[in-house]
Amino acid sequence: MDWSAILLSLRLATATTLILLVVGLPLAGWLALSHRRGRWAVDALVALPLVLPPTVLGFYVLVALGPRSPIGQAYEALTGSPIVFSFQGLLVASVLYSLPFAVQPFAAAFAAVDRNLIETAWCLGASRVRTFTRIVVPLARPGIVAGVVLSFAHTVGEFGVVLMVGGNLPGSTRTVSISIYDDVQAFDYARAGRTAALLLVFSFVVLAMTYRVQRRSGRSWPLVS
Amino acid sequence: MAARLIASFLRQHAPTVSIRAELELEAGDRRVMVLFGPSGSGKTTILRCLAGLDRPQQGFIRFGEEVWFDADAGINRPPQQRRLAYVSQDYGLFPHLTVEQNIRFGMDAAGPQARDRVDTILRTVHLEGMAGRFPTQLSGGERQRVALARALARDPRLILLDEPLAALDLPLRDPMRQELRQFLRSIDVPSVVVTHDRVDALTLGDRMAVLSGGYIRQVGPIHEVFSRPFDVDVAASVGVETVVPGNIVDSADGLVTVRVGASQIRVAHAAVMPQSVFVCIRAEDVTLETAPRGDVSARNQWTGRVTALQPDGGVVRVTVDCGFLLSALITRPACEELRLAEDAKVTAVVKATAVHLIPREIP
Numbered sequence: 312m313d314w315s316a317i318l319l320s321l322r323l324a325t326a327t328t329l330i331l332l333v334v335g336l337p338l339a340g341w342l343a344l345s346h347r348r349g350r351w352a353v354d355a356l357v358a359l360p361l362v363l364p365p366t367v368l369g370f371y372v373l374v375a376l377g378p379r380s381p382i383g384q385a386y387e388a389l390t391g392s393p394i395v396f397s398f399q400g401l402l403v404a405s406v407l408y409s410l411p412f413a414v415q416p417f418a419a420a421f422a423a424v425d426r427n428l429i430e431t432a433w434c435l436g437a438s439r440v441r442t443f444t445r446i447v448v449p450l451a452r453p454g455i456v457a458g459v460v461l462s463f464a465h466t467v468g469e470f471g472v473v474l475m476v477g478g479n480l481p482g483s484t485r486t487v488s489i490s491i492y493d494d495v496q497a498f499d500y501a502r503a504g505r506t507a508a509l510l511l512v513f514s515f516v517v518l519a520m521t522y523r524v525q526r527r528s529g530r531s532w533p534l535v536s
Numbered sequence: 537m538a539a540r541l542i543a544s545f546l547r548q549h550a551p552t553v554s555i556r557a558e559l560e561l562e563a564g565d566r567r568v569m570v571l572f573g574p575s576g577s578g579k580t581t582i583l584r585c586l587a588g589l590d591r592p593q594q595g596f597i598r599f600g601e602e603v604w605f606d607a608d609a610g611i612n613r614p615p616q617q618r619r620l621a622y623v624s625q626d627y628g629l630f631p632h633l634t635v636e637q638n639i640r641f642g643m644d645a646a647g648p649q650a651r652d653r654v655d656t657i658l659r660t661v662h663l664e665g666m667a668g669r670f671p672t673q674l675s676g677g678e679r680q681r682v683a684l685a686r687a688l689a690r691d692p693r694l695i696l697l698d699e700p701l702a703a704l705d706l707p708l709r710d711p712m713r714q715e716l717r718q719f720l721r722s723i724d725v726p727s728v729v730v731t732h733d734r735v736d737a738l739t740l741g742d743r744m745a746v747l748s749g750g751y752i753r754q755v756g757p758i759h760e761v762f763s764r765p766f767d768v769d770v771a772a773s774v775g776v777e778t779v780v781p782g783n784i785v786d787s788a789d790g791l792v793t794v795r796v797g798a799s800q801i802r803v804a805h806a807a808v809m810p811q812s813v814f815v816c817i818r819a820e821d822v823t824l825e826t827a828p829r830g831d832v833s834a835r836n837q838w839t840g841r842v843t844a845l846q847p848d849g850g851v852v853r854v855t856v857d858c859g860f861l862l863s864a865l866i867t868r869p870a871c872e873e874l875r876l877a878e879d880a881k882v883t884a885v886v887k888a889t890a891v892h893l894i895p896r897e898i899p
Binding site: 425450 | 621
């Protein structure tokens with residue numbers, strides 16, 4: 312089994328999920344709770360990776376981060392190495408690719424929080440930020456867990472974007488799905504099968520645990536009606 | 537000393553729906569204002585504008601020296617800066633926080649001092665030993681108490697209650713109504729209570745504003761608004777009724793005698809009542825006669841003069857001055873038969889069972 316690819320995928324998925332938590336929670340909060348004009352445009356932008364072929368997304372990321380782009384040049388001047396075909400480049404692409412898988416469940420969970428509770432918190436003197444962190448986020452926890460699991464699993468399984476932006480460098484951009492693809496290309500079906508089976512079991516266990524947690528928390532926090 | 541609330545604003549929901557409000561309220565003896573009106577009349581909208589949750593299109597809201605809202609100056613203070621207590625119809629308790637955490641949420645203080653304060657407040661609302669419970673583990677009445685406790689903990693300058701008793705089961709409403717009245721009287725903070733229930737209004741309020749068709753039609757002392765509605769709209773929404781303040785002077789065998797001015801009213805009433813009450817008589821329960829009758833066992837019989845006759849469709853609303861102003865609703869033929877005219881002498885008869893008492897103090 313290609314342990315280095317499995318470890319790399321887990322590392323990538325963990326980093327992606329953490330970044331999505333930091334970026335996605337405020338973004339989802341803004342989408343779900345504010346009534347600013349132009350929200351629909353941001354909604355569509357966030358959902359774009361859902362419908363875009365991964366190769367198209369990968370292509371644009373590649374161009375945007377490439378050695379001739381301002382971002383690519385700035386990164387290279389700062390760190391001394393190019394961002395494309397590196398773990399960092401892959402991370403940027405992963406975050407963009409999994410954005411809707413985190414933000415949409417987050418936003419749905421935030422929108423489902425009783426508006427009354429939010430207004431009550433405001434009247435009790437809590438700022439919008441405090442209301443968000445103390446009331447909205449805790450009450451939306453099942454939806455946040457769902458978003459975390461989905462974006463983690465989605466990142467573990469991504470293929471097209473990795474191929475475009477990361478290439479196939481063992482230990483830095485060669486993820487599980489690329490490894491399986493490689494094994495099949497090399498007619499090593501046994502090795503591909505072992506990795507695939509591991510991924511299957513892993514995905515099932517993660518989803519089963521999530522549903523279990525969701526069900527339990529759903530019972531302990533029924534909204535007062 | 538609490539400050540005075542002055543509000544005059546217009547909020548438009550849709551091109552054809554607008555709510556206009558003119559209100560004045562201060563601490564002191566007449567600090568509980570009831571906003572009364574049927575569902576959809578705009579009571580909650582007014583409350584939400586006062587809280588800063590909705591924004592009016594015109595007018596102003598001032599509290600003491602502070603300007604909370606001014607359409608012309610473009611000022612609209614957010615609810616966080618108004619330091620008021622707003623309790624919504626379903627109480628808005630945070631389900632993931634304990635009773636204590638709920639109460640502490642709005643408090644500025646922290647540490648052992650806050651702990652003491654929470655204990656004091658829990659005692660005030662009779663919830664000792666419940667600090668660690670979650671809202672789902674409480675009864676409806678206890679939830680209301682937690683909501684009030686949380687509101688109180690913030691040391692508010694104005695209390696806004698939206699249908700505070702509507703979420704309670706019927707058997708619980710009576711005792712909670714009394715408790716709420718006592719609570720509102722025990723703190724020297726002006727409050728606005730929204731309700732569509734007559735008994736709630738009479739029990740809780742000192743003054744009352746009647747809303748109908750998006751306007752505040754009448755503001756005044758509570759019994760006055762009930763007894764003397766300005767116009768047909770107000771009369772229709774409060775129900776034509778005589779409401780007068782009185783004192784219980786005697787109580788025996790389920791028959792209570794109440795003194796109202798110089799008159800005495802007999803009431804069939806079994807429950808224990810405080811001395812101070814509102815006497816309520818529905819206009820349709822009053823019978824008018826030309827002369828007093830003999831058999832007055834359990835009836836009230838007062839002789840007085842007609843002060844007003846107001847025809848309203850097939851019926852006539854007659855106001856009789858018999859030591860207090862009594863409203864009677866009789867048919868047109870009956871009115872002609874009795875030869876009623878202004879200043880005519882008439883005898884009003886009301887069964888003792890048709891008179892209702894509403895306590896004004898805690899027994």
